[in-house]
Amino acid sequence: MTTSTDPAPPTEAVRADAHLAVHLLRLGDDALVLGQRLCQWITRAPTIEEDMALSNIALDLIGHARTLFTLSGHVDGTGRSEDEFAFTRSDREFTNTLLSELPGGDFAVTVSRQLAYTHYAVLYYEALAGCADVRLAAFGERAAREVAFHRMHADNWTLRLGLGTPESSRRMQRGLERIWPYTAELFDEDEVVDHLVEAGTVPSPAPLHSVWERRVSEVVTRAGLTVPTPRWQARGGRVGLHTEEFGPLIAEMQSVYRQFPGGRW
Amino acid sequence: MSAQPTATEPAAQDELLAHFDGLIASGATIEPRDWMPEGYRRMLIRQIAQHAHSEIIGMQPEGAWLTRAPSLHRKSVLIAKVQDEAGHGMYLYSAAETLGVDRAELLDALHQGRQRASATFNHPALTWADTGAIAWLTDGAAVVNQMPLCRTSYGPYARAMRRVCQEEAFHVRQGYDLMRALCEGSPEQKAMAQDAVNRWWLPAVALMFGPPDTAAGGADDRTAALGAAVSRRAITWGIKRHTNDELRQRFVDSCVPQAERLGLTLPDPAIRWNEERGHYDFTPVDWDVYRAALGEDTHWSRQRVAHRRGAHEDGAWVREASAAYAARFGADGSPSEADTEADVAAVEAARDGAGERV
Amino acid sequence: MSRQREGAPASWEVFLRPRRGLAHQHVGSVRAADADTALLRARDLYTRRGDPLSLWVVRSDAVHAVSPDERDPFFTGARHKPYRYPEHFAPLTEKGPDGDHLD
Numbered sequence: 001m002t003t004s005t006d007p008a009p010p011t012e013a014v015r016a017d018a019h020l021a022v023h024l025l026r027l028g029d030d031a032l033v034l035g036q037r038l039c040q041w042i043t044r045a046p047t048i049e050e051d052m053a054l055s056n057i058a059l060d061l062i063g064h065a066r067t068l069f070t071l072s073g074h075v076d077g078t079g080r081s082e083d084e085f086a087f088t089r090s091d092r093e094f095t096n097t098l099l100s101e102l103p104g105g106d107f108a109v110t111v112s113r114q115l116a117y118t119h120y121a122v123l124y125y126e127a128l129a130g131c132a133d134v135r136l137a138a139f140g141e142r143a144a145r146e147v148a149f150h151r152m153h154a155d156n157w158t159l160r161l162g163l164g165t166p167e168s169s170r171r172m173q174r175g176l177e178r179i180w181p182y183t184a185e186l187f188d189e190d191e192v193v194d195h196l197v198e199a200g201t202v203p204s205p206a207p208l209h210s211v212w213e214r215r216v217s218e219v220v221t222r223a224g225l226t227v228p229t230p231r232w233q234a235r236g237g238r239v240g241l242h243t244e245e246f247g248p249l250i251a252e253m254q255s256v257y258r259q260f261p262g263g264r265w
Numbered sequence: 266m267s268a269q270p271t272a273t274e275p276a277a278q279d280e281l282l283a284h285f286d287g288l289i290a291s292g293a294t295i296e297p298r299d300w301m302p303e304g305y306r307r308m309l310i311r312q313i314a315q316h317a318h319s320e321i322i323g324m325q326p327e328g329a330w331l332t333r334a335p336s337l338h339r340k341s342v343l344i345a346k347v348q349d350e351a352g353h354g355m356y357l358y359s360a361a362e363t364l365g366v367d368r369a370e371l372l373d374a375l376h377q378g379r380q381r382a383s384a385t386f387n388h389p390a391l392t393w394a395d396t397g398a399i400a401w402l403t404d405g406a407a408v409v410n411q412m413p414l415c416r417t418s419y420g421p422y423a424r425a426m427r428r429v430c431q432e433e434a435f436h437v438r439q440g441y442d443l444m445r446a447l448c449e450g451s452p453e454q455k456a457m458a459q460d461a462v463n464r465w466w467l468p469a470v471a472l473m474f475g476p477p478d479t480a481a482g483g484a485d486d487r488t489a490a491l492g493a494a495v496s497r498r499a500i501t502w503g504i505k506r507h508t509n510d511e512l513r514q515r516f517v518d519s520c521v522p523q524a525e526r527l528g529l530t531l532p533d534p535a536i537r538w539n540e541e542r543g544h545y546d547f548t549p550v551d552w553d554v555y556r557a558a559l560g561e562d563t564h565w566s567r568q569r570v571a572h573r574r575g576a577h578e579d580g581a582w583v584r585e586a587s588a589a590y591a592a593r594f595g596a597d598g599s600p601s602e603a604d605t606e607a608d609v610a611a612v613e614a615a616r617d618g619a620g621e622r623v
Numbered sequence: 624m625s626r627q628r629e630g631a632p633a634s635w636e637v638f639l640r641p642r643r644g645l646a647h648q649h650v651g652s653v654r655a656a657d658a659d660t661a662l663l664r665a666r667d668l669y670t671r672r673g674d675p676l677s678l679w680v681v682r683s684d685a686v687h688a689v690s691p692d693e694r695d696p697f698f699t700g701a702r703h704k705p706y707r708y709p710e711h712f713a714p715l716t717e718k719g720p721d722g723d724h725l726d
Contacts, residue, residue, distance in 0.1 A: 032337075036332055039331040039332050039340075039344065040332060042324070042328050042331055042344070042347055042348075043324045043325050043328040043347075043572065043573075043576065044572075044575070044576045044579070045576065045580065046576070046579070046580025046581075046583035046584055047580060047583075047584060047654075048321060048351050048354055048355055049355070049653070049654065049655070049664045049667070049668070050580075050583075051324070051348075051351045052348055052351045052352060052355070052664075052667045052668060053663065053664075053667050055344050055347060055348040055351070056348065056667050056671075058344055059341060059344045059345060059348070062337055062340055062341050062344065063341065065337065066337050066338075066341070069337075082337050083336050083337055083338075086337055087335070087336075106579075107580065107583050149666075152663065153663060156659060156660060156663060159590070160586055160587050160590040160656075160660075161583070161586050163590055163593065163594075164585065164586025164587065164588075164589045164590045165582070165585050165586050165589045167582050167585070167586075168582055168583065168585070168586030168589075171582065252332050252333060253332060253333065255333050256333050256334070256335040256393045257335040257336070260335070260450070260451060260453055260454055260457075262451060263335065263450050263451055263453075263454050264446060264449065264450045264451075264454075265335045265336040265338075265339055265446055265450075298688065345671075348671070349671070352668055352671065355653070355668055356651060356668075359634075359651050359652045359653075362634065362652070368654065424651075425651070428651075432672075587655075587656040587657075587660065588632050588656050590656065590657070591632065591633070591656035591657040594657070595657075596633055596656065596657045596658060596682065597657065597658050
């Protein structure tokens with residue numbers, strides 16, 4: 001007979017929720033950190049139109065992070081707010097891929113990263129839209145539509161830089177070479193993802209990798225560029241092992257928040 | 266739809282001028298292909314360009330805080346705001362282009378210092394509260410200034426301004442809201458808000474409305490006469506609707522009660538209600554005050570243009586690429602599969618030719 | 624000073640259908656080197672608020688126009704032909720023009 005004083009072992013449901021919370025946080029961290037990188041372009045873009053375009057994309061990404069963080073705090077039972085996730089964690093607690101945090105570079109590096117990320121995000125968010133969980137499905141549907149526009153922007157620039165001038169083509173190829181070793185981490189699966197996929201909670205990212213490769217290769221080839229075949233893959237962001245440039249990014253982002261403890265904004 | 270200046274016989278000039286004056290007098294708008302006096306065209310180009318430049322340069326002080334906004338909500342709001350400013354710049358450049366100038370010419374003039382943005386932005390945004398103060402005070406001043414421009418006599422300018430004003434209202438509200446949050450927060454937050462207001466009040470009240478142009482507004486007789494003459498011409502042409510000093514008064518009248526509600530002190534000891542005039546008194550913006558606010562020949566006046574020029578120069582290769590792409594594939598299309606192979610070969614040949622290795 | 628000047632080579636006029644039932648309206652212009660990019664730009668610039676339905680871009684130099692100040696014969700005014708307006712004729716009902724609905 002079970003009495004109410006027995007310590008309750010974590011139920012299957014609680015464990016599953018913890019995994020889902022981690023997964024949502026990872027997706028949110030990717031969106032926030034990439035959005036933060038794009039914010040650094042604003043007032044520095046090649047044209048005023050591009051200031052506008054990049055800020056539009058950044059705005060959507062920050063919006064995705066907000067939804068995902070809030071959901072994560074809800075699912076893990078802590079009720080933590082979007083801002084607690086963004087502003088009170090240390091850089092080691094962020095779980096974004098290294099791809100999203102790589103520092104600036106020229107416009108071609110940004111276009112290369114946008115190409116890689118948006119093609120991935122469209123695939124994953126479209127898959128998310130088919131989730132049984134209505135909150136995930138609703139987010140997936142909205143986010144997929146937004147990143148599909150970001151993908152058009154990335155495809156458009158890849159073609160123009162690839163087929164523009166010898167200089168732009170050279171820079172774009174270099175951008176792709178720089179970015180490509182960091183793309184595989186987007187599709188990585190670990191214990192957390194495995195559990196969720198097995199339970200049918202979220203779609204599996206790994207099988208999307210080949211579709212992604214086919215799609216980006218098509219654009220890259222059409223742009224007269226070569227798809228890089230890196231001999232190494234960078235990993236670590238998902239478990240909090242970041243680049244050295246990441247600390248300053250987080251420190252900058254949290255500086256005002258941390259300067260005024262208990263402040264209300 | 267660029268304007269095409271047409272050579273006109275002197276006899277016809279009078280008739281055209283009478284027609285133009287008639288349109289202005291009846292409150293009708295002047296449209297791009299209408300005949301207009303050269304002075305009118307020049308005054309408009311100068312004013313619209315300065316306005317457009319101010320939007321673009323004005324992105325910088327707030328843009329510097331995008332990466333540091335202390336909540337994700339505020340970050341989103343600030344991105345949306347800075348983005349609107351880019352949009353306003355583009356609406357306005359596009360209006361200026363209907364007068365037969367090219368945006369590239371105007372931006373070159375800005376980059377080379379032949380044209381300027383409002384000196385308001387020659388001041389640094391030193392704290393997070395500055396983003397609130399800028400939005401509340403300088404955008405607030407801009408709205409007072411710009412509302413009448415929604416009815417300005419030049420059609421494309423008036424239409425651009427209607428769009429701008431609709432969006433600007435959001436800027437002022439969110440600035441006030443940001444300041445209110447700080448004022449209701451910790452003492453340190455409120456102190457930060459007061460510090461920002463101390464620094465942004467004078468640029469807003471002095472520079473957003475231009476120099477004094479009436480004796481009542483603090484100008485000496487000669488300046489008042491000169492200012493009045495300039496304003497009068499702009500008013501006769503329906504470009505402006507009020508003197509600088511009238512609009513300045515309107516701004517002060519709206520700000521003082523707002524500052525009181527926030528519990529912030531506007532840094533002008535002369536501010537007090539004048540029952541007789543039905544307005545708030547404030548320190549007149551005479552030429553000394555105006556010049557003090559200008560902040561010319563400072564680090565920041567150089568830095569704003571240098572930042573803008575840097576972005577322009579760093580982006581040259583990107584603009585060249587889009588132009589080259591359009592030249593090769595036509596403005597209407599993207600490359601078909603068949604085109605691509607030939608073009609890949611062409612680019613590769615070009616790369617080899619340039620001795621470049623990928 | 625600049626190798627490639629700011630502002631792409633071509634200007635495009637932008638038309639927006641704000642909601643169903645309305646014609647596309649001219650809203651302004653954008654600069655872009657080609658049509659695809661012009662559409663992206665127009666979307667970014669003119670649809671940040673509301674839910675517009677459709678966008679057109681037309682190269683500015685593809686618009687052919689006439690206007691009164693060229694004093695060409697296009698606009699001699701058509702007001703002097705009152706017989707083109709229904710008010711010129713007797714109302715169809717006793718209530719006068721206000722009751723004159725055929726639908």
